[in-house]
Amino acid sequence: MKEYVILTILIIFLIFSVKYIVKAIKSSFLESDLICDNLMLLSQKYTLENNLDELEFDLETQKIDKEEYNNLRVEILNKIDLINKSDDKTKEENDLIIEKGENKSNCSACKKELEEASNFCKYCGAKV
Numbered sequence: 001m002k003e004y005v006i007l008t009i010l011i012i013f014l015i016f017s018v019k020y021i022v023k024a025i026k027s028s029f030l031e032s033d034l035i036c037d038n039l040m041l042l043s044q045k046y047t048l049e050n051n052l053d054e055l056e057f058d059l060e061t062q063k064i065d066k067e068e069y070n071n072l073r074v075e076i077l078n079k080i081d082l083i084n085k086s087d088d089k090t091k092e093e094n095d096l097i098i099e100k101g102e103n104k105s106n107c108s109a110c111k112k113e114l115e116e117a118s119n120f121c122k123y124c125g126a127k128v
Contacts (some may be wrong), residue, residue, distance in 0.1 A: 045083045052076050 059069040105114050107109065109126035119128055 041083055041086060045080060048076050048080050048083070052080075 046090040052073065055064075055069060055072055058064045060064070064072070105128075106112060106128065107114055107124060107126055110121060110124040112121065112123045114128060115123060120126065121128060
């Protein structure tokens with residue numbers, strides 16, 4: 001009887017340990033994806049800023065006229081602005097995800113937060 005109690009406690013401990021290990025691994029993958037997204041945005045922004053510098057050089061060396069310069073400049077600045085807006089939105093989303101510790105969803109019926117990998121809501125019993 002004593003062996004069964006010890007074995008049961010050990011199994012429960014192992015189950016919770018595995019759950020937290022999996023949770024940590026998921027969290028690290030999520031954070032690495034967020035870092036990659038941010039690096040990609042920064043790279044695109046840097047490329048566009050270089051394009052803007054080259055465009056100004058082309059105007060100075062008279063490779064392009066003022067009208068073409070203005071059109072291309074507006075196009076590049078609009079793209080940079082889109083990246084800045086996307087970057088701000090991404091930062092806000094990243095902060096929310098990191099603050100929560102993971103990306104949880106809510107029950108469609110009662111709107112309460114669902115536990116990770118659950119098939120049914122523990123509050124109202126609705127199928128997820």
